[in-house]
Amino acid sequence: MTDRYELILTCPKSLEGLLLQEAADLGLEAAREQVAAVVGQATLETAYRLCLWSRLANRVLLSLGRFEVDSAQQLYEAIHGIDWHEHLLPEGSLAVEFSGRGAGIDNTHFGALKVKDAIVDRLRTASGQRPSIDKIAPDLRVHVRLERGQAVVSIDLAGQSLHQRGYRLQQGAAPLKENLAAALLLRAGWPALAEQGRALADPMCGVGTFLIEAAMMAADIAPNLRRERWGFSGWLGHVPALWSRLHAQAQARATAGLAKPPLWIRGYEADPRLIQPARNNIERAGLSAWVKVYQGELATFEPVPDRGQAGLVICNPPYGERLGDEASLLYLYQHLGERLRVACLGWEAAIFTAAPELGKRMGLRSHKQYAFWNGALPSKLLLIRVEPTQFVIGAREAGKEAQGQQDRPESAPVRLSEGGQMFANRLKKNLRQFAKWARRESIECYRLYDADMPEYALAIDLYGDRVHVQEYAPPRSIDADKAQARLLDALAAIPQALGIDASQVVVKRRERQSGTRQYERQGSEGTFREVEEGGVKLLVNLTDYLDTGLFLDHRPLRLRIQREAAGKRFLNLFCYTATATVHAAKGGARSTLSVDLSRTYLDWARRNLALNGFSEKHRLEQGDVMEWLDADRGQYDLIFMDPPTFSNSKRMEGVFDVQRDQVRLIDLAMARLAPGGTLYFSNNFRRFALEEGLCQRYRVEEISDQTIDEDFRRNPKIHRAWKIQAR
Structure with a gap:
């Protein structure tokens, strides 16, 4: 032909x-x-x-x-x-x-x-x-x-896309296409390394795509040898004899290649659900003798080839799109760099990432980078030679080098950038200052840092031994790449400055909220932990929602309610997780009633009450607060409400606006206040102004300064609060 x-x-x-x-x-x-x-x-x-x-x-x-x-x-x-x-x-x-x-x-x-x-x-x-x-x-x-x-x-002539080799019938959540995996292996120099009998390891192998493509290259297997149907199969121009000859030649090459001693090709995957699918894919590719997959965490990754040969470490770490991914991914990349330094001396490394800024955080310099597209995502392949000169050397390692010691490097703190070191110094200073105050006041949860340095626009709260970080979204005038780099600098500094493990840090991004977005579910871990405040136990969730279930800035107001609640009928409006209700019950309230529109938060409130031994006599009611107040005919000696700035929940009529609706809201609440009673009204809308007519009808005292504790003095506008009583 x-x-x-x-x-x-x-x-x-x-x-x-x-x-x-x-x-x-x-x-x-x-x-x-x-x-x-x-x-x-x-x-x-x-x-x-x-x-x-x-x-x-x-x-x-x-x-x-x-x-x-x-x-x-x-x-x-x-x-x-x-x-x-x-x-x-x-x-x-x-x-x-x-x-x-x-x-x-x-x-x-x-x-x-x-x-x-x-x-x-x-x-x-x-x-x-x-x-x-x-x-x-x-x-x-x-x-x-x-x-x-x-x-x-x-x-x-192909029919289906040639990247579909036929071996990968099971795949993970973010699969890498087979032809892209092959391209990355070629750029990483794997064919030459395979010719030299070197090894290959993937510490985050998923369902084994890198491993299988690498083994097919090393064993001289045509990638589409096992495909059963082709686009030319029913074409009248097809020449079956010519195709059969080429296919037979490829089969003979594969048979000869597989007869050679197999190279050491190993994959490790932390998710146990992916181990069997990976092994199934390897078996379908006919490579079970060449490729092995084991369950293993990155923390224990250490390739030990049978003949001691070095080779190529290749992986595609996650890049992250969900809220809070920044911290976990930063520490994952840092840990990957650490494992390469500790366990892979003399190896080549190829790290494929859609987040090259995270790639820089491994503490290893790439000698070459290649740009790729992973679908619609611009990505980079970072090629690294894991040599002693590549290491970020800490004091202990520097001492060893001076003495001529050749031991494998031990884990050393990641070297911080100049800005990261300044940020770490500020955290250490704040910790010295606030830790003494917190111990003296028996406070377990407090704000450590609140955008003290404007370029590091974070709020950092301590919840016992856990750190909750919220990034304030940068204005559009700030370069997004620079903002991301500063965030990563700060995240790298937090564990070092506070002397904690990186796994104890949770990160979220706080943007300008509308409606009920701040209450929407962001994750699904469902992990609650107990914290103590003023002699009561409260449940917080640091991962699943933008807020944790405990507004730390309201601590003084909750404690005031606890001191004043004895023998009183307490009403908590917009109660959220009812932390103020728990304080009122602890203070001896005769009864409590808490109202919120969210069933999720009322269930959380019920758990908070039960955690402290309080029974169902402390009532919880679901409803739109304005409608509920309009219909209620009870009387209460102590009322607390902290309404949202805006709300447009599907469960309520219209839109609630605290500035516009404050008069009707306060009038409705005051109508339920018993003679001699007190309403505490608070909100966190920065531009909020109390209507003058309210001050004429009621005895109003702004108590904002009395409700701001030491950890929020830097941000006195965190909320405003008023004590309102009948004239």
């Missing part, structure tokens, strides 16, 4: 250069790069070889022609002009894929319909027989690409 064809090899964006070299090595001539594609000339034998052996291509398209098109009718006529009898029987099946637009074709469905009509009309017999449409497994899959008035018509 000597006829030559134009071939178009498609690939993921950023793989074009690698594919160009691979395709040339496999026989493609006059090859040139295009965006997400390589184009060249080849025989049918080379086209088959590319289908079988390309580790990087998605499709191998055999071009039938290029046509100038200025209308949908002209497209129809150009397609109709091709002799489709050379490619498909009239009783065969057909699929059409169309991309691009122009020339009066505004959507791909319409374009595909015109192409299908032209092919069917050309093949329709006198008896009316015509091809059927089969989008899954057609005899012929036709591609048409319309761009700048030119239509390129091709036959898809």
Whole structure:
């Protein structure tokens, strides 16, 4: 078969250069790069070889022609002009894929319909027989690409995308496509390392894609050898004898490759749910003798090859999109760098990440970086030689070097940037100051830092031995990359400054909230911990919501309520998790009633009360506070309310606005206040102004300064509070 064809090899964006070299090595001539594609000339034998052996291509398209098109009718006529009898029987099946637009074709469905009509009309017999449409497994899959008035018509020789090798029937949450994994291995120099008999390890292997692709390269296995169906299988131009010969040659190479002593290729995965799927994938690929997968945490990662050979560590750490990911990912990357320094001396490392700023936090310098796209995510492959000169050396290691010791490095604190060190110094200073005060006042939970340094716009709270960090979203005028770098500097500094393990830090981002967003669920760990305040126990959740269930700035107000509650009927409006109610009950309140719209927080409130031994006589009611007050006819000696700034819950009518609705809200509450009673009203809206008419009707005293404790003195506008009584 000597006829030559134009071939178009498609690939993921950023793989074009690698594919160009691979395709040339496999026989493609006059090859040139295009965006997400390589184009060249080849025989049918080379086209088959590319289908079988390309580790990087998605499709191998055999071009039938290029046509100038200025209308949908002209497209129809150009397609109709091709002799489709050379490619498909009239009783065969057909699929059409169309991309691009122009020339009066505004959507791909319409374009595909015109192409299908032209092919069917050309093949329709006198008896009316015509091809059927089969989008899954057609005899012929036709591609048409319309761009700048030119239509390129091709036959898809591959069928399904070539990245689907057939071994990966089970995959994890964020799978890496097989051809991208192969490209990363090529950029990392794995083929040369494999030739030298070196080892390969993946400390976060998922379902084993890197491991399998690496083993197929090392054992000289064609990546698509096990594929059962091809796009050319039902094509009339297919030459079965030629294909069979090439396939047999590839099978013989694979048999010879697998007969060699296997290389040491190992994967480790922390999630036990992925171990069996990974092993199943490895078995389907026929590589069980070459590749082993074990359950193991990154903390214990230490590759120990059977012959002591070094090699390549390659992995694709998570990059994170959920609220609070920054801290866990920073510490994961730091720990990965530490494990490489401690356990992989003399190895090469290839770290693929969509968060290169996190890659810099490993404490290891990359000698080369390659840009890739992982789907729509711009990513980088960081290549690192794990050598002693790469280490971030702490004092202990520096001492060893001076003495000429050659021991493997021990774990050393990550070296902080200049800004990170300044931030750490401020935390240490604050800790010395507030820890003494907290011990003296028997306070377990307090604010340690509140944007003291404007460029590090964080609120840091201590909950016993846990650290809760909220990042205030930077204004749009601040460069996002610089803000992210400062956040990572701060997160790196927190464990060192406070002398805690990184796992004890939880990070969230606080943006300007509307409605009930601050109360929406952000995670699903469901982990509650007990803390103490003023002799009561309270449950906090540091991970699942933006707020923790305990507003620390209201500590003095809760303690005031506890002191004043003895023998009184207490009403808590917008009660949230009812922490003030627990204090009132502890203070000896005759009865308590707490109202909130959220069933979730009322359940939390019930647990807070039960934790302290308080019974169902302390009532909890679900409802919109304004409507509830309008309908209630009870009397209460002590009322507390801390309404949200805005609320537009689905369970309430209209929108609540604390500035606009304050008069009606306070009037309704005062109507329920018993003679001689007290209403404590607080909110955290920075621009809130109390209506003057309220001061004329009631005896009003602003007590904000009395309700701000030492840990919030830096931010006196954290809330404002008033004591309101009848005149």
